[in-house]
Amino acid sequence: xxxxxxxxxxxxxxxxxxxxxxxxxxxxxxxxxxxxxxxxxxxxxxxxxxxxxxxxxxxxxxxxxxxxxxxxxxxxxxxxxxxxxxxxxxxxxxxxxxxxxxxxxxxxxxxxxxxxxxxxxxxxxxxxxxxxxxxxxxxxxxxxxxxxxxxxxxxxxxxxxxxxxxxxxxxxxxxxxxxxxxxxxxxxxxxxxxxxxxxxxxxxxxxx
Amino acid sequence: xxxxxxxxxxxxxxxxxxxxxxxxxxxxxxxxxxxxxxxxxxxxxxxxxxxxxxxxxxxxxxxxxxxxxxxxxxxxxxxxxxxxxxxxxxxxxxxxxxxxxxxxxxxxxxxxxxxxxxxxxxxxxxxxxxxxxxxxxxxxxxxxxxxxxxxxxxxxxxxxxxxxxxxxxxxxxxxxxxxxxxxxxxxxxxxxxxxxxxxxxxxxxxxxxxxxxxxxxxxxxxxxxxxxxxxxxxxxxxxxxxxxxxxxxxxxxxxxx
Numbered sequence: 001x002x003x004x005x006x007x008x009x010x011x012x013x014x015x016x017x018x019x020x021x022x023x024x025x026x027x028x029x030x031x032x033x034x035x036x037x038x039x040x041x042x043x044x045x046x047x048x049x050x051x052x053x054x055x056x057x058x059x060x061x062x063x064x065x066x067x068x069x070x071x072x073x074x075x076x077x078x079x080x081x082x083x084x085x086x087x088x089x090x091x092x093x094x095x096x097x098x099x100x101x102x103x104x105x106x107x108x109x110x111x112x113x114x115x116x117x118x119x120x121x122x123x124x125x126x127x128x129x130x131x132x133x134x135x136x137x138x139x140x141x142x143x144x145x146x147x148x149x150x151x152x153x154x155x156x157x158x159x160x161x162x163x164x165x166x167x168x169x170x171x172x173x174x175x176x177x178x179x180x181x182x183x184x185x186x187x188x189x190x191x192x193x194x195x196x197x198x199x200x201x202x203x204x205x206x207x208x
Numbered sequence: 209x210x211x212x213x214x215x216x217x218x219x220x221x222x223x224x225x226x227x228x229x230x231x232x233x234x235x236x237x238x239x240x241x242x243x244x245x246x247x248x249x250x251x252x253x254x255x256x257x258x259x260x261x262x263x264x265x266x267x268x269x270x271x272x273x274x275x276x277x278x279x280x281x282x283x284x285x286x287x288x289x290x291x292x293x294x295x296x297x298x299x300x301x302x303x304x305x306x307x308x309x310x311x312x313x314x315x316x317x318x319x320x321x322x323x324x325x326x327x328x329x330x331x332x333x334x335x336x337x338x339x340x341x342x343x344x345x346x347x348x349x350x351x352x353x354x355x356x357x358x359x360x361x362x363x364x365x366x367x368x369x370x371x372x373x374x375x376x377x378x379x380x381x382x383x384x385x386x387x388x389x390x391x392x393x394x395x396x397x398x399x400x401x402x403x404x405x406x407x408x409x410x411x412x413x414x415x416x417x418x419x420x421x422x423x424x425x426x427x428x429x430x431x432x433x434x435x436x437x438x439x440x441x442x443x444x445x446x447x448x449x450x451x452x453x454x455x456x457x458x459x460x461x462x463x464x465x
Contacts, residue, residue: 055341
């Protein structure tokens with residue numbers, strides 16, 4: 001049995017226990033499932049350390065090789081280590097430790113999310129052109145939904161909100177459910193391929 | 209058996225059974241023919257384009273982790289990453305894989321390294337080609353957009369679970385002049401990908417991509433099994449709809465068991 005076969009066996013056993021723990025009311029299986037999920041949390045914590053090493057290695061190399069915009073890498077590496085040191089001294093609930101999260105990271109994240117509106121406008125500009133029958137349907141239905149959601153839509157035509165509701169509840173919902181059913185079955189098939197060791201791409205490829 | 213999950217468990221067994229049967233039939237020599245999926249066919253073209261232009265291929269296996277209901281999308285992305293990395297190694301192109309989840313990082317590194325080994329180009333493997341950016345969603349998206357923009361990516365392949373950053377990444381690629389091939393099973397993000405990317409793999413196509421790319425007949429057998437699973441869902445839908453039309457909700461009652 002080579003390394004990959006061993007990993008496939010471990011994956012299959014653990015995968016089956018987790019699946020059965022979702023359905024069966026057998027204490028030993030449920031406890032085993034809960035225990036394995038705890039192991040997952042520990043592995044994730046270890047992986048975070050690995051990720052920090054990856055990030056440091058890449059950016060320290062950028063600094064030493066003076067690659068383009070290497071100055072930003074200094075800022076990243078410095079902040080990475082400073083924040084970690086503060087965390088050790090101040091603990092993760094401390095005021096100093098959380099300053100960076102509350103006053104830099106959270107507002108930056110909110111700003112990025114707010115930018116989404118402009119990206120949507122930009123994407124709509126390029127996508128909403130009637131180049132084919134499909135894109136024309138998309139354009140018309142999107143316009144009707146937008147008008148149905150805005151007061152001006154009702155001012156133009158009284159039944160606009162009802163039309164919008166019909167588009168969202170009938171063709172849109174039917175398509176969404178079709179995609180969801182297909183995706184659900186597809187996920188099961190992928191899971192079976194992984195559990196049977198047929199799909200080994202995540203282990204680095206290769207066949208049975 | 210836990211209450212309310214009997215029908216789910218039986219359905220899982222039926223669908224899984226159908227998939228296993230088709231895998232075994234494919235092992236026995238049954239030839240499976242699948243429709244071609246434009247997005248998968250376009251991957252090689254996109255990598256070739258990046259090679260000719262001397263620019264990078266950006267790949268993301270999504271921002272979902274390896275646990276919970278979205279984990280399957282990450283695995284689907286990683287399956288296809290192996291195929292993309294092999295093409296990149298074969299053509300001598302450059303690739304940057306951006307990662308949001310620390311747990312995905314070692315897997316992605318291993319997938320890319322093995323792909324270069326399989327192509328006999330391990331000396332061309334760049335350890336820095338798989339980059340962890342941040343666990344924070346928008347810090348990750350800002351980092352990935354920066355890479356796409358600075359490196360002027362020629363191909364942008366996003367296959368996995370995505371949330372609000374989906375459109376940002378595709379639009380950044382559009383402005384960098386990249387061809388975008390995107391796939392997700394996140395219902396809310398599919399419209400963004402359809403509207404903004406050149407090719408989109410919707411839902412089940414994402415899960416099938418790895419098997420189709422491999423061309424392995426046994427893996428393709430599972431796709432045929434998927435169709436039987438969908439047939440089972442369709443039968444339930446039709447019987448349920450007819451039943452509801454005539455005033456009986458026995459399918460809904462059955463599902464609730």
